Amino acid sequence: MSVLKGCRILDLGIITAGAATSAILADLGAEVIKVESPTYRDPFRLWPNGAPEAQADLPPLFRATNRNKSAISLDLKQAEGREVMLRLVAASDVVVENFRRGVLPKLGLAFETLRAANDKIILASVSSQGETGPDAAHVSYGSTLEAVAGFAWGTGYADDGPMVSGRDVNYPDQVAAIFAAGMITTALRSVRNGGPAVHLDLSQRDLTSFLIGEAFLSTSMGETTRQDGNAQAPFVLQDCFKAADGLWVAASIRRDDVKALCGLLGLTPAPTQAALRSALGAHIAAHGGKAAAHGLQAIGLAAAPVLDGAGMVELQDESWSYAIQCFEDRRVKGFPFQIEEEPLTIERPAPSVGADTAAILASIAGYGESEIAALAKAGIIETGPA
Template sequence: MIPMDQCRVLDLGIITAGAATSAVLADLGAEVIKIESPSYKDPFRIWSGETFPGEHPDLPPFFRMTNRGKLNAGIDLKHPKGRDVFLRLVARSDVVVENFSRGVMERLGLDFATLKRANPNIILASISSQGEYGPDARYVSFGSTLEAMAGLAALTGYEGGAPVVSGIALNYPDQVVAMFAAGMIATAWHARGNGAGGVHLDMSQRELTSFLCGEAFLAAATPARRGNAQPGIPVQDCYRADDGQWVAVTIRAEQLGALKGLAGDDAAPALAAWVAGRTAPEAAADLKAHGIDAAQVLDGRGVLAQRGVAWTRALQQGKDSDMVKGFLFTDDARPMTPSRPAAHCGADTREVLHRVGGYSQADIDALIASAAVASYDQDAPATGTIGVEVVAAQ
């Protein structure tokens, strides 16, 4: 594990790409402060439109997953005093992470040149759909359009059919960029410790997606959609079992004899009929017992049922007892656990402004009264909107 416990990150990330990047940095030991405007909160707070019984409507599962391990300061970056507060925090921090649409940082008066004047050694990590430059830089994208523009969608789906995109519920480009971006930031931070100075990191999700599948469309002028079929593999598909569940099977040429011994034939239709006569667990177990690669297709409940048996780190139980994303890696010498649950907007404003910004409590009272910053009121009703602490003007 790369220790980053001396690194302070100001997280302007929203939804997945930026927020998940900063969550990985928090896993690596960084102090991450999520900066969230009380007038424009992270859309993930209302993205899924659902919470579990007893949960606060401002902390739904999607938001908790990408924002555990962070402090939260409510700062209105459109307010002149809020902008000044943010720049004061920049002067005392190491990294700023953002994934706004291109042009937003400039309109806020927080472009890299401005941040660098506040802190010559600041690292600005900009994660965007199309990157900082080029004809599509200002184009607002979703995972589906990114997969289309990057070449990935041309490879998905079945022969003769339409492309199949991962969709908003998964959003593959957003998920993978978080791991790559966190690695770039960690590298830049360690390089800065060796005298490299501040830097603006430009991370394009479109280019990353093309990078990850580029060998496929470089190998042929017109890549074909094949579904589950694969050249050189005689049988590869998913088959429905007697209990309505599915079994994924891959059979190499040298395993066809084993298939014939089981199903009486070495063709896919015989396998389909054989699986259909058994439950999915039975079919997968029998296939594996005969040296054939097979696995039951698990849904979310099935995966969770294997916790502590087949996997341990992918999801973790946080300090608030809720399940959140776990860790991509582990350190036997220092086991990793979620450090803190996701916070309400402005839950740590006073602490951050006093400890990091050096503001007095009177200064913070005045900033709250001016609406430049907001502090979460723990006694506010659970309405799904921020409970703003009201302080009389001095």
């Protein structure tokens, strides 16, 4: 992939929001350098078990958000480390970070400093709640972001508490990464057309709220809750039903579907919702999940089996083509989109700590062997096996 060939990204991102942003840019062909510290690694190297990394078995979360990258280990808390970083900034196009607000300026790497080193630099700050405002410095996780952004307000069931999507979905981080990558590529176009350096402020809270903004309009009409579980207007019936083989089937029944469904279930033309639910549940429970879903689809209804990971893998090249990929004899997270003429590919696995430190300092920052050795001896940098 060469869409972003020739673009160099310095990736200070950790966990999902920052690291996944630069992973998309790497998939698009950008040269992405993951910057970690000898004293602080990306926490995803230890998730979910908290055990030290083994390169042969890096956690799936880390592999997914750091493939196609090289890696350098550099102590930004030391003046010599900041000097190295600024030499890299001078030779790069973008810096991506998702630290807590205030961390980058405390490191001596505020946007003004980066711009002084490179008047065409793009700083992409992906943060929980934006660069400014009373909540900017608050500690946040996906769960609290879903709460404060209004996302959790519409989940769960009536008379029950809100539900958050949890770490495995991590909605605010996942959507932020996709939108951030789009904003960065737009900013790159602007800068390459003669525009000035850019500081992008990407708030996960704002984005999450924006994506469900229409739902908030109902509050002006006195509505205070949206907790309907799987039910949703205008569907007569929408829910998940368990099949004979233990597979669940999701079905969304419109008013126009009722006649055809009644014919299949042997019901009178105008059943109550309770009768319709009971009959549909009994029908699905008497069949295997896939057969039940196919039978409902055959009469024009929206129905589908609820697939787990194994079920998804079985449908490769049938229901999806690029969401999951095979790399080095294992299945890995793929791409959110594809370009037919020049397909996105995974060229290299996620790097070990400092795997490319010496090579990067020599080829990009212009350090000699003796200088690199001195930096390593002083603990400013860390080198690791490539």
